[in-house]
Amino acid sequence: MAAKLNLDKLDLQIIHEMMDNAEISYADLGKKLFVSGGTIHVRIKKLQEAGIVKGTKLNVDLKQLGYDVIAFIGIYLEKSSLYDSVAKELQRIPEIVRLNYTTGNYSMFAEIVCKDINQLRFVLHDELQKIKGIERTETFISLEESFSRNVQVFTP
Template sequence: MALVSNAHLDELDLQILELLIKDCRTPYLEIARICHVSGGTIHVRMKKMEDLGIIKGSRIVLNLAKLGYDVCCFVGIYVDKASSFNSVLDEMSKIKEVVELHLTTGSFSMFAKVVCSNISDLQDVLLNKINVITGIQRTDTFISLSQPIDRNISL
């Protein structure tokens, strides 16, 4: 997939991003060696891409199952009216099991990714944390059986 043309990025920037997508822990000096430029150039380019908001940071990817989170599910949320969105969003952000929340088009107002240690914990989250939020009309839950694809976009 080709990156949409962006006047702020050139081929070196794209090459740097591609290397970081493969392994975000690649040292700047290693990136510089591969790209045939100085380490200072990589630092300048990284700062530019951070300032442009293209790079928003880096994060560690956890194996949630090995940490005891055996259930991953997606919860479609129907919000009762548009004026409830902000309060629902605020309350959802307080639930630690909600690891992603998307405002969506289509059937749902919001779509949340939720991780729990087991089905009993999922039931507790749904009944006592999510469905009690004022402004949520109802929810639909989809349990993930597996995640055969997990990748970043390729530039």
């Protein structure tokens, strides 16, 4: 990984604007920030090389694609030293879209996206419970995502 990058106001403005609209052209972003498109290109390249910008993502409505169940799973491990091996196994389950190593009641907290309750049941019963090192799980089904937002890295 590259050395830690000292970010200036322009870098933070670029990140802020692109987090809001990753499709904006370098030329349009340059106009908005009063610099050239070439400057934006160079800055983005620098941010990518530093590992700060990891790519862009398409934001889709999962319900429109037939994914009706979002759940969060608190995972208790037999012992914390099993984290790496359990995380590796969990990464193989495509329905798990996010995994965090946590403090508190759970060793791990996973977000899972499924088309329906039957798929969730399959993942919980037939996949998760068979992973060595998982003592037990607790599942929370999301009724609604009230909001989702990016971190504000720059306040205009």
